[in-house]
Amino acid sequence: MTTLLLSHSECLAHVTPPGHPEQVARLEAINAALADPKFDALKREEAPLAEEADIALCHPRAYIEAVKAATPEEGFAQLDPDTHMSPGSWRAALRGVGANLRAVDRVLGGEAANAFCAIRPPGHHAETAKPMGFCLFGNVAIAARHALERHGLSRVAIVDFDVHHGNGTQDLIWDEERVLFVSTHQSPLYPGTGAPDERGAHDNILNVPLPPGADGGLFRAEVETKILPRLEAFAPELVLISAGFDAHAADPLAQLMLVEEDFAWITHRLCDIADAHCEGRIVSTLEGGYDLKALAASVAAHVDVLMERGA
Numbered sequence: 001m002t003t004l005l006l007s008h009s010e011c012l013a014h015v016t017p018p019g020h021p022e023q024v025a026r027l028e029a030i031n032a033a034l035a036d037p038k039f040d041a042l043k044r045e046e047a048p049l050a051e052e053a054d055i056a057l058c059h060p061r062a063y064i065e066a067v068k069a070a071t072p073e074e075g076f077a078q079l080d081p082d083t084h085m086s087p088g089s090w091r092a093a094l095r096g097v098g099a100n101l102r103a104v105d106r107v108l109g110g111e112a113a114n115a116f117c118a119i120r121p122p123g124h125h126a127e128t129a130k131p132m133g134f135c136l137f138g139n140v141a142i143a144a145r146h147a148l149e150r151h152g153l154s155r156v157a158i159v160d161f162d163v164h165h166g167n168g169t170q171d172l173i174w175d176e177e178r179v180l181f182v183s184t185h186q187s188p189l190y191p192g193t194g195a196p197d198e199r200g201a202h203d204n205i206l207n208v209p210l211p212p213g214a215d216g217g218l219f220r221a222e223v224e225t226k227i228l229p230r231l232e233a234f235a236p237e238l239v240l241i242s243a244g245f246d247a248h249a250a251d252p253l254a255q256l257m258l259v260e261e262d263f264a265w266i267t268h269r270l271c272d273i274a275d276a277h278c279e280g281r282i283v284s285t286l287e288g289g290y291d292l293k294a295l296a297a298s299v300a301a302h303v304d305v306l307m308e309r310g311a
Contacts, residue, residue: 004112006099013088033296047099057145100143113310117285124166141172157236162244165194177202212255216262245289245298267305
């Protein structure tokens with residue numbers, strides 16, 4: 001089988017104010033990197049539009065309608081200090097959710113070995129009824145619920161290695177005993193959540209904060225000793241990845257010191273978990289990463305491993 005790449009040009013229509021780190025150029029840089037001939041074997045598919053009923057797997061209808069109503073006809077609408085919408089943002093957000101749902105469908109249906117969703121806006125900061133941190137809807141949490149409710153799975157793992165804690169994902173799955181959420185992230189750092197004692201209603205959350213300046217050695221040690229054993233014990237039927245690449249040493253928004261090889265390493269280790277427990281089934285989706293060169297190189301390293309392991 002092959003690795004599926006899901007994206008859509010409408011994700012480029014989510015425009016943010018000048019100087020905003022979550023910019024159109026992020027996805028343009030990724031698209032350029034994945035246009036290299038070594039990625040010719042990717043199975044490429046356009047992300048469909050999600051339905052509002054899909055988003056309602058995690059978010060209340062009133063919140064969905066409020067986000068839709070906030071979409072400006074021109075210029076920008078500011079939803080919180082960091083989160084903006086432009087005229088194209090609503091459809092871009094629907095493409096992001098739709099990419100994740102289609103990826104789950106294709107991977108669980110045996111049509112792809114694994115998948116990467118190159119989408120924006122990102123999702124892991126969006127709480128149940130609150131946009132935050134550049135995010136409107138919880139793309140990965142919605143994908144997990146889709147796998148549980150519509151595909152009949154009973155155990156889904158979400159692994160988030162973005163440098164910022166996925167407070168939104170944690171909020172959305174806090175009471176969901178069928179989902180294990182594990183996160184590495186810098187602490188202290190925005191959004192201020194992600195302490196080890198935040199464990200979920202069913203002990204279904206594992207937070208592994210890293211201090212500013214932590215390098216790949218500490219990152220790998222924490223993953224090996226804390227995260228991988230927890231994933232092994234959980235034995236997931238599907239692994240979802242919130243793939244943020246802002247833990248890179250070059251990223252301007254944080255102070256971790258990872259490099260491309262570290263992202264390749266954790267991708268391999270998560271593939272090991274997936275191979276052992278769920279026939280290699282992984283769906284990864286883009287979260288953060290704000291140095292364009294580092295982001296493009298890190299995504300390329302991540303997708304290269306998915307292709308190698310999914311072949």
